Amino acid sequence: xxxxxxxxxxxxxxxxxxxxxxxxxxxxxxxxxxxxxxxxxxxxxxxxxxxxxxxxxxxxxxxxxxxxxxxxxxxxxxxxxxxxxxxxxxxxxxxxxxxxxxxxxxxxxxxxxxxxxxxxxxxxxxxxxxxxxxxxxxxxxxxxxxxxxxxxxxxxxxxxxxxxxxxxxxxxxxxxxxxxxxxxxxxxxxxxxxxxxxxxxxxxxxxxxxxxxxxxxxxxxxxxxxxxxxxxxxxxxxxxxxxxxxxxxxxxxxxxxxxxxxxxxxxxxxxxxxxxxxxxxxxxxxxxxxxxxxxxxxxxxxxxxxxxxxxxx
Amino acid sequence: xxxxxxxxxxxxxxxxxxxxxxxxxxxxxxxxxxxxxxxxxxxxxxxxxxxxxxxxxxxxxxxxxxxxxxxxxxxxxxxxxxxxxxxxxxxxxxxxxxxxxxxxxxxxxxxxxxxxxxxxxxxxxxxxxxxxxxxxxxxxxxxxxxxxxxxxxxxxxxxxxxxxxxxxxxxxxxxxxxxxxxxxxxxxxxxxxxxxxxxxxxxxxxxxxxxxxxxxxxxxxxxxxxxxxxxxxxxxxxxxxxxxxxxxxxxxxxxxxxxxxxxxxxxxxxxxxxxxxxxxxxxxxxxxxxxxxxxxxxxxxxxxxxxxxxxxxxxxxxxxxxxxxxxxxxxxxxxxxxxxxxxxxxxxxxxxxxxxxxxxxxxxxxxxxxxxxxxxxxxxxxxxxxxxxxxxxxxxxxxxxxxxxxxxxxxxxxxxxxxxxxxxxxxxxxxxxxxxxxxxxxxxxxxxxxxxxxxxxxxxxxxxxxxxxxxx
Numbered sequence: 001x002x003x004x005x006x007x008x009x010x011x012x013x014x015x016x017x018x019x020x021x022x023x024x025x026x027x028x029x030x031x032x033x034x035x036x037x038x039x040x041x042x043x044x045x046x047x048x049x050x051x052x053x054x055x056x057x058x059x060x061x062x063x064x065x066x067x068x069x070x071x072x073x074x075x076x077x078x079x080x081x082x083x084x085x086x087x088x089x090x091x092x093x094x095x096x097x098x099x100x101x102x103x104x105x106x107x108x109x110x111x112x113x114x115x116x117x118x119x120x121x122x123x124x125x126x127x128x129x130x131x132x133x134x135x136x137x138x139x140x141x142x143x144x145x146x147x148x149x150x151x152x153x154x155x156x157x158x159x160x161x162x163x164x165x166x167x168x169x170x171x172x173x174x175x176x177x178x179x180x181x182x183x184x185x186x187x188x189x190x191x192x193x194x195x196x197x198x199x200x201x202x203x204x205x206x207x208x209x210x211x212x213x214x215x216x217x218x219x220x221x222x223x224x225x226x227x228x229x230x231x232x233x234x235x236x237x238x239x240x241x242x243x244x245x246x247x248x249x250x251x252x253x254x255x256x257x258x259x260x261x262x263x264x265x266x267x268x269x270x271x272x273x274x275x276x277x278x279x280x281x282x283x284x285x286x287x288x289x290x291x292x293x294x295x296x297x298x299x300x301x302x303x304x305x306x307x308x309x310x311x312x313x
Numbered sequence: 314x315x316x317x318x319x320x321x322x323x324x325x326x327x328x329x330x331x332x333x334x335x336x337x338x339x340x341x342x343x344x345x346x347x348x349x350x351x352x353x354x355x356x357x358x359x360x361x362x363x364x365x366x367x368x369x370x371x372x373x374x375x376x377x378x379x380x381x382x383x384x385x386x387x388x389x390x391x392x393x394x395x396x397x398x399x400x401x402x403x404x405x406x407x408x409x410x411x412x413x414x415x416x417x418x419x420x421x422x423x424x425x426x427x428x429x430x431x432x433x434x435x436x437x438x439x440x441x442x443x444x445x446x447x448x449x450x451x452x453x454x455x456x457x458x459x460x461x462x463x464x465x466x467x468x469x470x471x472x473x474x475x476x477x478x479x480x481x482x483x484x485x486x487x488x489x490x491x492x493x494x495x496x497x498x499x500x501x502x503x504x505x506x507x508x509x510x511x512x513x514x515x516x517x518x519x520x521x522x523x524x525x526x527x528x529x530x531x532x533x534x535x536x537x538x539x540x541x542x543x544x545x546x547x548x549x550x551x552x553x554x555x556x557x558x559x560x561x562x563x564x565x566x567x568x569x570x571x572x573x574x575x576x577x578x579x580x581x582x583x584x585x586x587x588x589x590x591x592x593x594x595x596x597x598x599x600x601x602x603x604x605x606x607x608x609x610x611x612x613x614x615x616x617x618x619x620x621x622x623x624x625x626x627x628x629x630x631x632x633x634x635x636x637x638x639x640x641x642x643x644x645x646x647x648x649x650x651x652x653x654x655x656x657x658x659x660x661x662x663x664x665x666x667x668x669x670x671x672x673x674x675x676x677x678x679x680x681x682x683x684x685x686x687x688x689x690x691x692x693x694x695x696x697x698x699x700x701x702x703x704x705x706x707x708x709x710x711x712x713x714x715x716x717x718x719x720x721x722x723x724x725x726x727x728x729x730x731x732x733x734x735x736x737x738x739x740x741x742x743x744x745x746x747x748x749x750x751x752x753x754x755x756x757x758x759x760x761x762x763x764x765x766x767x768x769x770x771x772x773x774x775x776x777x778x779x780x781x782x783x784x785x
Contacts, residue, residue, distance in 0.1 A: 001555075001573055002555055002571060002572060002574070003572045003573060004572070095362065095546070098362075098546040098550060099556045103361075106362065107360050107361065110362050114359070155574065253574075257574070310573070310574060310576070313560060
């Protein structure tokens with residue numbers, strides 16, 4: 001496979017994953033803002049920060065407000081990480097690697113772009129927002145379904161999966177990075193309604209409210225939430241789960257190609273260093289530092305993958 | 314009676330034999346259902362991404378080529394004649410190319426003047442003395458034919474460089490099969506879907522002698538913004554080969570190699586969809602970012618096959634075109650089976666004065682132009698346009714040729730008012746390899762959708778149709 005193609009597959013999957021994650025953040029922000037009308041601006045600021053687009057936003061607008069934040073996150077093409085921008089990028093990459101995709105996957109990505117483009121021609125008002133976000137999630141599910149159902153399990157698939165899970169780990173990490181203080185033991189004003197809302201929002205932004213309840217019942221504690229998002233082996237958006245998938249797919253490539261670059265070892269190191277841990281160790285080390293270090297190393301791993309498999313010249 | 318040949322209807326309005334099934338089927342259809350189908354077809358094309366990019370427009374501008382649901386039918390008998398004529402012509406073109414890059418017998422024999430070769434921009438001195446593997450120069454040819462009567466077919470252009478449009482031949486058929494399966498069960502239509510497999514086999518058969526294993530084939534595209542990018546990706550996909558760009562390639566140890574996830578791997582046959590001028594910045598246009606530095610040196614040393622060979626443009630040049638009857642006769646010893654359109658070379662003073670006197674009746678084309686750009690269609694041009702063109706023609710006569718306006722045949726399209734005749738041309742696709750010449754029974758039918766228009770180019774508002782060659 002061409003190095004360029006591997007890169008196109010990796011980025012196509014990252015962008016699609018990012019679209020879905022940003023849509024979920026928007027949903028969470030919307031809900032938080034509705035629940036806590038007083039601090040709406042603060043909440044949207046935190047959403048922008050989580051999506052990594054706050055600086056760009058502040059370069060364009062003087063202050064954070066709901067309508068502009070939603071527009072920036074959803075459809076502003078000046079924001080390279082807006083849902084619209086990343087879906088356009090995903091489609092661009094899909095066109096670039098068209099020969100590596102099945103007809104179904106290409107058709108799903110192309111249709112996703114056409115539908116989202118049409119749904120975001122104008123500013124989306126509060127009433128229509130849920131339907132647009134639902135469309136983003138449905139389309140993401142369609143692409144995923146087509147991928148799982150029609151793609152051969154070969155190196156093409158591996159690069160797509162690696163892209164997906166690097167992006168997802170990054171997203172879950174960022175959510176924790178921005179909201180870590182809610183989970184700190186010092187914020188142990190247990191049972192206060194404020195914390196319950198914050199905790200709920202964290203779970204919601206990774207689409208894991210239901211999964212958490214299944215696992216932990218009604219008991220909500222910061223330590224359990226952190227455990228669930230970082231170390232749970234079954235939760236498909238936990239750092240543990242994502243990291244395992246990256247390791248797995250890199251090892252398939254190693255087997256397939258008969259060689260492995262430094263990235264393969266780096267993924268094992270990432271796992272050992274951050275995920276072969278107990279949650280109490282992480283809190284002892286400092287949750288915030290832990291997450292920041294993790295995000296740093298994850299970025300390094302991603303760049304090493306690009307080098308090892310010759311994405312660029 | 315119409316002044317144009319109607320391929321579907323006889324002069325008395327009855328259906329010609331080859332259109333009987335389609336005519337019967339059409340009359341039995343509910344018009345609103347057909348309209349829905351027409352929309353459905355467009356939706357399929359849009360979802361599949363069968364689009365072309367328009368030069369000079371914003372990058373995001375991807376357009377659909379309109380598709381008409383009424384097939385264009387060619388009888389088995391008509392096709393056999395065309396096939397023989399095309400094969401003869403393509404053999405002659407390859408012999409001509411080999412000759413002018415070697416002994417130039419045809420020039421010595423005084424059949425083609427030396428200036429036509431030596432002063433032609435498409436002639437590549439770098440190719441002198443080079444023999445491509447199997448002596449094949451034009452691996453893929455798309456001969457443009459027009460029809461003016463029951464037995465009158467003319468070759469309009471030979472397209473021996475990098476003919477495009479074959480993806481439409483294939484996708485149009487797929488779309489028709491999906492939408493109107495019942496139509497195919499009633500008619501014996503010859504299959505076109507083997508084309509990608511034949512293309513791959515044909516290319517592999519032209520691999521350089523040094524290649525021992527199954528040859529590695531790749532398609533070279535100028536990139537995602539090229540107007541035919543969809544087709545490049547489509548063909549690579551259908552053949553199961555890599556789609557590469559210049560920056561994926563480099564010369565390593567005397568071979569042209571592509572950067573893969575496992576390192577640089579050699580390519581044996583490169584089906585390039587990049588023009589000669591951009592192929593190799595070291596040997597041609599130094600500003601080209603689309604090509605591969607040094608590829609021509611590898612080629613000359615026999616390390617790679619380039620399809621079509623560099624320098625084939627000399628054979629489909631519009632000035633050389635006027636010599637095609639002589640060329641066919643010179644190399645095959647036979648009279649040409651397909652007619653040439655009478656052509657005035659404006660470089661010749663007598664021809665020029667005739668052309669200037671008759672501009673309003675003629676079609677004048679640039680020698681190196683394509684895509685319907687920069688041409689004058691006398692009968693439909695305004696006085697002002699003719700006057701402006703006259704000046705251009707006078708200042709650079711050698712840059713132009715002129716031809717009579719042909720009465721292109723018509724095939725009906727499904728218009729708002731029902732079936733309505735529109736002018737068409739036909740581009741069959743020809744594969745050449747040491748194993749032989751393979752012509753896919755079908756081709757690309759382009760149709761001028763505007764009433765009365767004779768310009769079928771997609772860049773000028775033309776559409777396409779599925780083309781049926783019948784089993785007799």
